[in-house]
Amino acid sequence: MATLKDFRNEIRPNWCPGCGDFSVQAAIQRALAALNKEPHEVAIVSGIGCSGRISGYVNTYGFHAVHGRSLPTAQGLKLANRHLTVIAAGGDGDGFGIGLNHFIHAVRRNMDITYIVMDNQIYGLTKGQHSPTSATGMQVKTTPHGNIEQALKPTQLALAAGISFLAQGFSSDVNQLVSLIQAAIQHRGFSLINVFSPCVTYNKINTYEWYKDNVVNLDKLEGYQPNDYAAAMNQIREHDGLVTGLIYQDTNRAPYEDSIHNYASDSLSHVDLQLPSDVFAAALKEFA
Amino acid sequence: MLSELSWKVGGQQGEGVESTGETFAIALNRQGYFVYSFRHFSSRIKGGHSNDKVRVSLKPYRAIASRTNILLAFDQETIDLNAKELCDGGILIADEKFKPTAPNHVQLFSIPLTQLAEESGSAIMKNMVSLGASCYLLGLPLQVFEEVIEERFRRKGDKVVSQNMEALARGAAAMEQAGGAAVKLSLAKADGTRRLFMMGNDALGLGALAAGARVMAAYPITPASDVMEYLIKKMPTVGGVVVQTEDEIAAMTMTIGASYGGARAFTCTSGPGLSLMMEAIGLSGMTETPTVIIDTQRGGPSTGLPTKQEQSDFLAALFGTHGEIPKIVLTPATPEECFTAMADAFNLAETYQCPVIVMTDLQLSLSKQSTEPLSLDSIRIDRGAVTASSDLKEVPITTQFDRYKVTDSGVSPRVFPGTPGGLHHVTGVEHSENGRPNEGTANRQAMMEKRMRKLDGVELDESISRHGSADAKVVILGIGSNYGAIEEALDILQEEGIAASHVHLHKLLPFPVRALNEAFQNAEEILVVENNATGQIRHLLGFFGVKTAGTIRSYLKYDGSPILPLEIANDIKGRMHAWQH
Numbered sequence: 001m002a003t004l005k006d007f008r009n010e011i012r013p014n015w016c017p018g019c020g021d022f023s024v025q026a027a028i029q030r031a032l033a034a035l036n037k038e039p040h041e042v043a044i045v046s047g048i049g050c051s052g053r054i055s056g057y058v059n060t061y062g063f064h065a066v067h068g069r070s071l072p073t074a075q076g077l078k079l080a081n082r083h084l085t086v087i088a089a090g091g092d093g094d095g096f097g098i099g100l101n102h103f104i105h106a107v108r109r110n111m112d113i114t115y116i117v118m119d120n121q122i123y124g125l126t127k128g129q130h131s132p133t134s135a136t137g138m139q140v141k142t143t144p145h146g147n148i149e150q151a152l153k154p155t156q157l158a159l160a161a162g163i164s165f166l167a168q169g170f171s172s173d174v175n176q177l178v179s180l181i182q183a184a185i186q187h188r189g190f191s192l193i194n195v196f197s198p199c200v201t202y203n204k205i206n207t208y209e210w211y212k213d214n215v216v217n218l219d220k221l222e223g224y225q226p227n228d229y230a231a232a233m234n235q236i237r238e239h240d241g242l243v244t245g246l247i248y249q250d251t252n253r254a255p256y257e258d259s260i261h262n263y264a265s266d267s268l269s270h271v272d273l274q275l276p277s278d279v280f281a282a283a284l285k286e287f288a
Numbered sequence: 289m290l291s292e293l294s295w296k297v298g299g300q301q302g303e304g305v306e307s308t309g310e311t312f313a314i315a316l317n318r319q320g321y322f323v324y325s326f327r328h329f330s331s332r333i334k335g336g337h338s339n340d341k342v343r344v345s346l347k348p349y350r351a352i353a354s355r356t357n358i359l360l361a362f363d364q365e366t367i368d369l370n371a372k373e374l375c376d377g378g379i380l381i382a383d384e385k386f387k388p389t390a391p392n393h394v395q396l397f398s399i400p401l402t403q404l405a406e407e408s409g410s411a412i413m414k415n416m417v418s419l420g421a422s423c424y425l426l427g428l429p430l431q432v433f434e435e436v437i438e439e440r441f442r443r444k445g446d447k448v449v450s451q452n453m454e455a456l457a458r459g460a461a462a463m464e465q466a467g468g469a470a471v472k473l474s475l476a477k478a479d480g481t482r483r484l485f486m487m488g489n490d491a492l493g494l495g496a497l498a499a500g501a502r503v504m505a506a507y508p509i510t511p512a513s514d515v516m517e518y519l520i521k522k523m524p525t526v527g528g529v530v531v532q533t534e535d536e537i538a539a540m541t542m543t544i545g546a547s548y549g550g551a552r553a554f555t556c557t558s559g560p561g562l563s564l565m566m567e568a569i570g571l572s573g574m575t576e577t578p579t580v581i582i583d584t585q586r587g588g589p590s591t592g593l594p595t596k597q598e599q600s601d602f603l604a605a606l607f608g609t610h611g612e613i614p615k616i617v618l619t620p621a622t623p624e625e626c627f628t629a630m631a632d633a634f635n636l637a638e639t640y641q642c643p644v645i646v647m648t649d650l651q652l653s654l655s656k657q658s659t660e661p662l663s664l665d666s667i668r669i670d671r672g673a674v675t676a677s678s679d680l681k682e683v684p685i686t687t688q689f690d691r692y693k694v695t696d697s698g699v700s701p702r703v704f705p706g707t708p709g710g711l712h713h714v715t716g717v718e719h720s721e722n723g724r725p726n727e728g729t730a731n732r733q734a735m736m737e738k739r740m741r742k743l744d745g746v747e748l749d750e751s752i753s754r755h756g757s758a759d760a761k762v763v764i765l766g767i768g769s770n771y772g773a774i775e776e777a778l779d780i781l782q783e784e785g786i787a788a789s790h791v792h793l794h795k796l797l798p799f800p801v802r803a804l805n806e807a808f809q810n811a812e813e814i815l816v817v818e819n820n821a822t823g824q825i826r827h828l829l830g831f832f833g834v835k836t837a838g839t840i841r842s843y844l845k846y847d848g849s850p851i852l853p854l855e856i857a858n859d860i861k862g863r864m865h866a867w868q869h
Contacts, residue, residue, distance in 0.1 A: 006685045011724065039685055043705045045545065056713045056724060059686060061705035063548055064715035064725075065541060066571045072505075072538035076545025076553065079503050079529050081706050084549070105534040264502075264527030269550020269704040271527065273500025273669050279525050280664045283494055287484040287659070288318075 004033040009059040014050075020171030020197030020208075021051050021118050027174050028058055028087065028116070031181035037085055045074035047090030047099060050125045051118035051197070054089050068099030071106045071115065078111050081267040082257045085185060086112075092119040096132040096152050106190055107161040112255040114184040114191045119154065120199035121206045128202035138205060153241045154194045159233055159248060165191030166232070166248040168241075170211055171198060176219065176244065183246060189255045196244075211242075219245035227251075289476040292345030294353035295422060297415075298370055299362030302334035307440075308360070308415035309340025310656070312422065315436045317485040317658050319428075320478035322348045324657045324772070326850065331510065331594040337365050346476055348658065350622060350772020354854040357473060358425060360418045362401075364388060379471055381421050381463070383414065397421070397466050404462060408455035409448075416452045420459025427474035430456055484623075484659040488652040488769075491623035491659070492582055493518035495630030496554060498667045501580075502528035503553035505542035507535055507561060510594045511650045512584040515556040536561035540568035544577050548714065550704030552634050554580035559588045559601050562645075566608045569643050571716045573613025576692070576700070576739065578637035578672070580630070582646045584653040585768075587848050596848030597650045599768055600820035602828070605645045606797055612736070614743040616644040617797035621652070621771035623659045625794065631667045638672035640742045641699060647796070649819065651850045652769035673701040680709030688712050688722040694734055698741035743798050751800035754807055756789035761812040762860060763838070767793045767825055769850065770817050776853035781860055788860060793825065799832040811838035813863065817856055821846040 007029040015021050032042055042060035046052040048067035055062035061084075065073040074088035095103055095117045106115065122140065123129040129142040132152040139146050158166050165187040169177040177195065184191035196211050216239050218224050224245075225231060232248040257263060264271055295312065299305045309325060317323045324343045330336040343353050355375045361367045361382040367390055371380060374394045382388035383401040390396040399421055405413040416437070423430055433456055441448045486494075493515045496504070504523070506516040520530045528551075533539040539555040546553035557565065562583045572579040585601045587593025605617050616636050620629040629646050637644040680689070680703070691712040693700040700721075703710030713723035718735060720726040726735075756778045766774040774790045781788050791807045793800070808814060814836060816826040823842040843859050845851050 002685060009686065009688075038708070039711055040706060040708045043549075053725075056715065059711060061711060062713040062715075062723075063545070063575075064713065064717065065544070066567055066716055069537060069541040069568065072533065072541040073545035073548075075531075076503065076505060076542035076547075077549040077705065078545075079531070079542075080546040080549025080551035080553065081704070084706050101534055102538055105538070109531075260529050262524035262527060263529055267550065267704075267706060268502040268528065268546075269706070271502065273502070273552060275498045275500070275526065275664060275667075277664060280498060283497070283522065284484065284662065287486040287490060288482065 001036060002033065002038045004029055006039055007032050007059050009057065011057055013057050014053060016201050018200040019050070020120065020195070020199070021054065023171035023174050023177065024116060024118055024195055024197055025054055025057050027177035027181055030178045031185065032060070034178065035182055035185060042085045042087065043077055044087045044089060045070050045077060046088070047094035049091040049094050051089065051091040052094060068094050068097070069102065070094065071099060071102040074113050075106060075109065075111050078113050078257070079268070081269055083267055087114045087116060089116045089118070092117060092121060092133045093123050093131045096154055100132070104161045107158060107163045109256050110164055110189045110253055112188050112190070112257060114181070114193070116181070117154065117192065117194045118197035119194050120197050120203055122199050122203040124199045124202050135205070140202070153236070155236050155241050155243070155247060156233070158192050159229070159236065163192055163248070164189035164250045164253045167191070167193045167246045168244050169193055169195040170215055170244050171195060172208055172212060173244065180246060187249060189253055214242045215244050216242065217244050218247060289474055291476050292343065292349070293357040293473055293475060294341065294343050294355060295358045296339055296341040296356045296370060297360040297418065298337060298339035298366030301329060301332065301336045301338040303362060304412065304415045305338050305340055305362070308419060309342055311433065311436050311440065312419055313342045313656060314485055315433045316344050317483060318435065319432060320480040320482070321345065322658045323485065324349055324352065324655060326352045326651065326655050329595050337369055339366065339370060344475065346478060349776055350657065351776055351853050352850060354852045358422060360422065361388060362414070379425060381418060395471055397463065397468065399459070399462050399466060404458040405455055408458055409451035413452055413455040416455035417459035417462070420456040421463035421468070423456070424460040424463040424468055425471065425473055427472055430460060484662065485656055486623050486659050487514070487654050487656045488623050488626045488648050489514035489584065489654065490518065491626035492556070492630060492646070492648070493522070494662070495627040497522050497526065498627070498664060499631035499634045500552045500669050501554055501634065502526065503543070503546035503551045504530045504555065505533050505539040505546070505553070506530070506556050507533050507539050509558045509561050511586055511653045512556045512558045512582065515582060536564040537568060540565035540581070543579050544568060544572050547579055548577050548705065554582065556582040556584070558584050558586050559604070560591065562601060562604060562608070570609035570611055570613060572643040573609065573615060573739070574716045575714045576641040577714070578641050579643045580633045580637050580646065581643060582648070585647060585649040593848045597850045598819050598846060598848065599649045600824065600846070601647065602796065602824040605647055612740065614640060614642045614739055615797055616640065616642060616743070617795070618644065618646045619767050619793055619796050620646065620648065621768060621792055621794060623657060624662065626652070627662050628666055631669070635668070635670040639670060639699070641672065641702065642742065647768065649768045655769070673699055675701040675703045675710065677707045677709070680707060683709030690721040691723045692719060692721045692735065692738070694721060694738050698738045746798045747800050747802055748795045748798060751793070751795035752803045752807060753792045753794060754789060755792070757787050758789060759810050760787040760789040761810065762786065762788040763791055763808060763811040763814045764788055764856065765791045765793065765814060765816045765825065767796070767818060770819070773851045773853045773856060774817060777856035777860070780853060780857040784861065786860065786864060799828060801832050801834055804829070804834045805836070808834065808836035808838060811836055814838045814840045815843050815856070815860060816840060817843045817851060819845055819851060
């Protein structure tokens with residue numbers, strides 16, 4: 001059986017020292033080991049950006065796709081092999097900027113995949129432009145007079161779009177992140193874990209300290225029931241999205257794969273591709 | 289006795305024009321005639337002029353005729369727009385209801401189509417009345433239509449079937465009463481051979497199914513949507529899945545993900561979708577993930593002419609992605625070829641691990657036509673180099689599989705996720721043999737050469753076909769649905785004593801330079817026929833260095849309508865005339 005070290009490889013991430021993404025990498029590795037997964041049973045599909053490199057930093061199958069398209073790529077992979085554990089990952093620009101459209105539709109479709117967003121509220125790899133989750137007023141390279149746009153609220157948006165599993169983590173709390181990732185992988189359906197993963201180089205506002213001072217941990221909130229949609233929305237709104245923990249889970253919704261009419265139970269990579277002659281003959285009759 | 293004729297029905301979109309044309313075409317196809325139909329329609333749901341032109345013949349034609357023998361008009365607009373193509377003395381059957389007026393060169397039969405339909409039970413059966421009138425003119429027994437009417441209306445009950453049959457009979461009787469006997473265009477009897485009746489899109493869908501496609505991701509677009517709609521019905525019979533995605537970018541990347549996962553996956557679109565897919569097509573090339581993309585061309589650029597014929601995506605398909613990747617482009621000409629092209633596409637995609645674009649055009653995709661039998665025996669499935677899990681048994685967990693191993697052929701074995709011992713990374717970033725990002729200059733050069741080597745010097749079998757006299761000085765080069773018009777132009781020219789040959793491009797990339805050099809050996813005059821404004825195929829002859837001593841000219845058409853046989857023949861004749869002086 002695989003252990004934690006089997007999910008590690010020898011690659012040194014090209015992240016800056018102190019980057020929040022290191023915690024996410026570690027949490028994924030620990031969660032997979034804790035779930036008794038084997039590396040070959042898992043595929044991580046990532047987008048472009050600093051965080052998008054993560055598919056190469058965990059010893060599983062990995063696909064580093066184009067900018068903003070980790071989700072459709074991951075969904076295609078899941079359709080080809082429904083027995084794989086598929087994790088999609090990327091940053092806030094990748095997922096909520098260029099790839100936002102896919103996010104909403106992935107939520108709607110509800111395939112059994114886990115989406116981890118490393119949200120640092122900045123574009124790091126392109127060296128410090130504002131991102132869709134940058135706060136109003138934030139002054140960076142592309143907002144010399146302060147950001148005049150309003151920040152996108154990932155958790156509120158996900159909930160409004162009808163997500164079946166929603167969690168938020170913080171790179172400083174790796175233990176919580178590990179348990180959230182485990183729960184998300186075990187959830188049958190689409191799950192989002194938005195992780196506050198500070199950029200120590202370009203975001204001087206949303207720092208580790210800033211998050212520590214501002215986030216509310218719902219996992220420790222007495223009486224909080226993550227199956228209560230209204231309570232989830234209220235908490236998000238009350239704390240302007242700055243909550244961590246399991247925010248919402250709907251266990252009654254079937255994943256997309258279960259609802260595909262007559263869908264093969266095996267991986268499509270190894271099914272017999274020869275069209276049965278009776279199916280072909282019946283198909284030809286329609287054109288007689 | 290006529291050996292061929294051309295019939296057209298026209299009216300407002302949504303008032304049964306298409307079903308009238310289709311009933312007529314299917315019935316005659318079943319008699320053993322060769323039938324070729326072309327639908328003129330607009331990008332709207334109801335209203336606007338539409339028509340369906342059907343050619344019926346004793347020998348196969350793959351093109352619409354230049355003229356029309358019989359025109360059925362449900363409104364005056366149909367007459368105004370189409371009467372000019374009626375031959376001298378051509379027959380116009382129009383609904384008396386709108387008090388039709390017609391030009392002098394045609395014979396107008398004003399028949400109370402709507403009234404007779406109402407007498408049979410409902411005004412909507414005016415199309416059956418008009419079919420009855422057509423049937424009489426062609427000297428065919430009404431039974432020819434009975435079987436099709438029965439099939440079409442069986443679900444609605446016996447009464448509806450008999451009412452439609454009655455409407456058919458009333459139409460025939462009315463045509464006789466109106467003096468139709470004097471203008472009968474008796475059609476020679478066909479031999480009763482049963483052929484399929486399908487459009488290119490039908491054949492692409494069936495071809496994909498036969499080729500082992502199990503995942504299709506696509507976004508609706510004219511004229512491609514039929515392929516997705518067909519597979520949505522059929523995929524459950526083989527345990528596959530069709531996803532209607534949020535856009536074409538998702539369609540293409542989902543296709544890549546599914547193919548990486550080991551399924552045969554493809555997408556289908558038209559020009560605007562192809563533009564959106566370009567970055568991801570580059571990802572397919574860079575990550576050597578096999579993909580199949582169908583592009584059913586329509587009028588561009590931008591939204592262009594969504595429901596009209598054009599062939600203007602060739603350069604986009606060949607050169608559209610940024611950077612450089614190996615790519616294959618197939619250009620089938622007929623439904624028969626669309627069927628086999630899908631298996632070819634998947635086999636080539638998996639053999640060379642690159643994107644394969646299958647290009648049709650609106651005329652090929654949507655023209656329903658008599659189609660020769662399709663056989664499953666013509667389909668073989670070759671998945672290319674895939675490493676089985678049995679070969680990887682002893683590999684330690686932490687060892688990476690060299691997915692991009694540099695080989696002489698440039699092709700490196702794939703391994704599907706889920707396979708123990710096959711762990712590797714895939715990225716659109718330049719990478720090492722094990723798939724890890726690597727921007728080193730030596731690695732870059734080695735990897736670029738490895739990818740490009742896969743198709744270096746390759747010319748695919750049957751990239752071109754040659755027809756007509758091989759030593760003819762005049763060569764007509766065509767692509768896609770122009771096939772039929774060029775074949776017919778050869779006949780027209782031959783009747784006038786002009787020998788010409790037809791070379792057709794069936795595979796556009798790798799560009800078949802050697803085959804074309806040989807085909808053009810004796811040519812003095814090469815006419816490149818294409819449905820675009822800039823002569824894209826002609827430019828490619830130069831770009832790829834095709835050698836010929838002949839003069840290369842273009843016949844271009846970009847008004848949204850298909851190229852007609854006579855137009856090509858006249859162009860050649862004009863040129864011959866110029867030579868003689």
